[in-house]
Amino acid sequence: MAETAIMNVLLCGIGGQGVLTASEILAEAAIAAGHDVKKTEVAGMAQRGGVVTSHLRFGPKVYSPAIPPGQADVLLAFELAEGLRWITHLKPSGIALVNTLRIIPPVVSTGLFRYPDDPLADIRDSGTRMIPIDAGGIAKEMGNLRLVNSVMLGAVADSLPLEALTIKTALTKRFSARKPELGALNAQAFEAGRAAALAGAKAA
Amino acid sequence: MKKKTLPAAGTRLMMSGNEAVARAAWEAGLALASAYPGTPSTEILEELTGYPDLIAQWAVNEKVALEVAIGAAVAGSRSMAAMKQVGVNVAADPLMSQSLAGVVGGLVLVVADDVGLSSSQNEQDSRFWGRFAHIPVMEPADAQEAYEMMKQAFDLSEKFETIVLLRMTTRVCHVKSMVTVGERRPPNSEGGFTYDPNRWVLVPSTAKRRLPIQAEREKALLAESEKSPLSRLEPGSDKRVGFVTSGPGYLHVKEAFPDAPVFKLGLSHPAPFEAIRAFAATVERLVVVEETEKILETELKAEGIGCTGKDILPSNGELAPEILAPAIAKMLGEPVPVRKLVHDAQSVFPRPPTMCVGCPHLGVYYTLARLRRQVTISGDIGCYTLGALHPWKALDTTTCMGASLTMALGLDKGRLPKDAEKSVVAVIGDSTFLHMGIQGLLNLVYNKGNATVLILDNGTVGMTGGQDHPGTGKDAYGMPAPRVDFMKLVEALGVKPERIRKVNPYLMPVLFKTLKEEIAIPEVSVIITDQPCVLIEDHERFAPFQVIEDLCTGCGNCLKTGCPAILVRKREQVVKAGKSQELAFVDIDISGCTGCGLCTETCGPDAIKRMSPQSAKEAQAHG
Numbered sequence: 001m002a003e004t005a006i007m008n009v010l011l012c013g014i015g016g017q018g019v020l021t022a023s024e025i026l027a028e029a030a031i032a033a034g035h036d037v038k039k040t041e042v043a044g045m046a047q048r049g050g051v052v053t054s055h056l057r058f059g060p061k062v063y064s065p066a067i068p069p070g071q072a073d074v075l076l077a078f079e080l081a082e083g084l085r086w087i088t089h090l091k092p093s094g095i096a097l098v099n100t101l102r103i104i105p106p107v108v109s110t111g112l113f114r115y116p117d118d119p120l121a122d123i124r125d126s127g128t129r130m131i132p133i134d135a136g137g138i139a140k141e142m143g144n145l146r147l148v149n150s151v152m153l154g155a156v157a158d159s160l161p162l163e164a165l166t167i168k169t170a171l172t173k174r175f176s177a178r179k180p181e182l183g184a185l186n187a188q189a190f191e192a193g194r195a196a197a198l199a200g201a202k203a204a
Numbered sequence: 205m206k207k208k209t210l211p212a213a214g215t216r217l218m219m220s221g222n223e224a225v226a227r228a229a230w231e232a233g234l235a236l237a238s239a240y241p242g243t244p245s246t247e248i249l250e251e252l253t254g255y256p257d258l259i260a261q262w263a264v265n266e267k268v269a270l271e272v273a274i275g276a277a278v279a280g281s282r283s284m285a286a287m288k289q290v291g292v293n294v295a296a297d298p299l300m301s302q303s304l305a306g307v308v309g310g311l312v313l314v315v316a317d318d319v320g321l322s323s324s325q326n327e328q329d330s331r332f333w334g335r336f337a338h339i340p341v342m343e344p345a346d347a348q349e350a351y352e353m354m355k356q357a358f359d360l361s362e363k364f365e366t367i368v369l370l371r372m373t374t375r376v377c378h379v380k381s382m383v384t385v386g387e388r389r390p391p392n393s394e395g396g397f398t399y400d401p402n403r404w405v406l407v408p409s410t411a412k413r414r415l416p417i418q419a420e421r422e423k424a425l426l427a428e429s430e431k432s433p434l435s436r437l438e439p440g441s442d443k444r445v446g447f448v449t450s451g452p453g454y455l456h457v458k459e460a461f462p463d464a465p466v467f468k469l470g471l472s473h474p475a476p477f478e479a480i481r482a483f484a485a486t487v488e489r490l491v492v493v494e495e496t497e498k499i500l501e502t503e504l505k506a507e508g509i510g511c512t513g514k515d516i517l518p519s520n521g522e523l524a525p526e527i528l529a530p531a532i533a534k535m536l537g538e539p540v541p542v543r544k545l546v547h548d549a550q551s552v553f554p555r556p557p558t559m560c561v562g563c564p565h566l567g568v569y570y571t572l573a574r575l576r577r578q579v580t581i582s583g584d585i586g587c588y589t590l591g592a593l594h595p596w597k598a599l600d601t602t603t604c605m606g607a608s609l610t611m612a613l614g615l616d617k618g619r620l621p622k623d624a625e626k627s628v629v630a631v632i633g634d635s636t637f638l639h640m641g642i643q644g645l646l647n648l649v650y651n652k653g654n655a656t657v658l659i660l661d662n663g664t665v666g667m668t669g670g671q672d673h674p675g676t677g678k679d680a681y682g683m684p685a686p687r688v689d690f691m692k693l694v695e696a697l698g699v700k701p702e703r704i705r706k707v708n709p710y711l712m713p714v715l716f717k718t719l720k721e722e723i724a725i726p727e728v729s730v731i732i733t734d735q736p737c738v739l740i741e742d743h744e745r746f747a748p749f750q751v752i753e754d755l756c757t758g759c760g761n762c763l764k765t766g767c768p769a770i771l772v773r774k775r776e777q778v779v780k781a782g783k784s785q786e787l788a789f790v791d792i793d794i795s796g797c798t799g800c801g802l803c804t805e806t807c808g809p810d811a812i813k814r815m816s817p818q819s820a821k822e823a824q825a826h827g
Contacts, residue, residue, distance in 0.1 A: 014555065024380075027218060027380065028218070031218060031382070036381075036382065037218060037380075037381060037382065038346070038379055038380070038381045039218070039379065039380040039381070040375060040378060040379040040380070041378060049555060049557060049558040049560075049768055050555050050556065050557045050558075051555045062381070063455040063456075063458040063459040064452075064455045064456050064458070064459035064460075064524065064525055065346075065375055065379040065381070065452070065455065066375070066522075066524060068524060068525055068526040069526060081552050081553070082552075084552050085552040104771055105553070105555045105558070105768070106558055106594075106595075106763075106766060106768050107553055107554060107555070107556065107594065108553055109763070109770070109771045109772045110594070110595055110760075110763050110772070110788075111772065111775065111786070111788065112553075112594060113553035113554070114553065115553065116552065119552075145795075
């Protein structure tokens, strides 16, 4: 397959984390920037604690909706072990932004499986460009754990061929539609995530 | 009732295939839609409830949905039925017969095939119905095409007086992409039902008269297909392989082979054989890319058109670019591209779907697991199918909608000596019971079966995201509707009143005692659990529980409820009475805990205590 001018963003996490909403916001930003966009996820049983991925592809003309393994430019992981699970989808030049939050499923808590000790090290050892984001910590500091989503969107903003402002606008629009003050709060979380990613990139 | 703000004609916006189908149906002057929820089709009807000047209804099952739509179409209105692939099996009876009588108003049967099996018990290819029922099939590749074909499907349906099958797949239903929407055409208003028993009363003489008409129609549709603008030839410079493809297969071909000539089918049955024959003559080899079964390929070969397909491509799952590219390279004798992944696949624990925190089914399966050795448990389709998984492992069979009750009778009557002492338990949800369970229970009673039936009434269709049905008291719009009384219904089917019990599934000692009593009685018993799904409005949350660290003995009993809010804090290996034993000390995720209290019933040392609302709030704030 030829390399194309298509940008492949893979978002991953757990059902209920807001992965799909985040993907929707990035899609809106890509549309606003004039791209053709395809976004796909397999929801189905995801509501019940399963793995959720959303494939977002944008560029001049997008055909196939799903990102083949090894073809993602950006991996945005909302959960630590999920970051490790989907790392095979990244291309060599790709970048992973990984929330350091751990969500322990019943199969681990009941002792059937082990949660990897240090997924970040595993990802790093593979030579991938990776920025860990303590999105939960940042959101908590801002007084609302639900802001994790916007923190992660801020974190990814400077790794995409889109203006950060375009993403921020799409985000603010969505949350302001619910409540005006929510828009401002999420915009703040977005900037906090951006700053965290920039700091993380420098540290790396 | 929530009406949506409708984007004006000419607006370009991002839509899923399901949303696009709903919009197109409304634009096409749809009068009535009937559907039963099922992934990946559910959102079509949900979307339609947001459009004005049409009727959208949840039907009790797919056969009913199609028959309601048939009635409307026979009356002259445009109508549709939507369902997932396995739903058509249920709707096959009216489909196969009405194909003979045909329709007056356009009728589109929208079928969503779960290619890739995201949430189904099989992966059947609905394109077979086109051949079996002699009706045309359209296959969109994305949302824009789903929108366009849905509109054309109504026109085609009226022109040829036939049901049209719009075949979607998961990757069409749930992929969002750009769609340009248009104007609404007014619904049909001329004509009306015409008295014509020689058409509408399908007795043998009528059917005999209609068979040649059906055959003529299929011929005419073939001619239509040859010139249909929905199919097209896309030239390409690399003529070593030409592709014939339909549905999302087209997108995968374009992605993998941007320079290859492609014949893309829209109206895919009947296929335009002459156009494909002409195309085949312009390429060195012809490859058919179809999801999932070998259907078109077989037909092309029968037409004498040489081609390759399923001998090099899989007959299941999506034909993604990473599957197509190596297969074609191998066929051409080229080096097969090996994609070097930067990362080795990491073995990360699985996250199988689980029941929700505080789910009313948890207590049922905890209890069934305790009775495991005494019972054979036939299951059904819904969230509660998850009862087959760890830690409950309390479900023995699942086949299709309603099969819990019918298979229970067979398990009872067909048992061999080894199972003589076992009782049979059938587990079915409220919506599944209304879909196809009523007849099974009637049959179970009538044939003097010996089984205990658990109807898990959680007041919604849980698995597909919480739709209403005749047991919820609400219609598809969320408006009040007559509500079926399960106790009375079950009694009317012949279950003895004293054998009908209603139990709160969170009260496990009561549930356990009731189950023990009923499985011991050699006749049909029905136990109805009555607590709502935790995802619907009727569900009430209470202050969460916490584990008093000093009191927890690490017995791990509470973990057997399978509640995802109970986490292991630490494990310890101890030797008790000469036996090695693993202890698991637990914690409760208070942000998830619904306060149902189920786990407290499993805790010997009484280490699980309800928090005061105030302390819960403080604890959550500090996360």
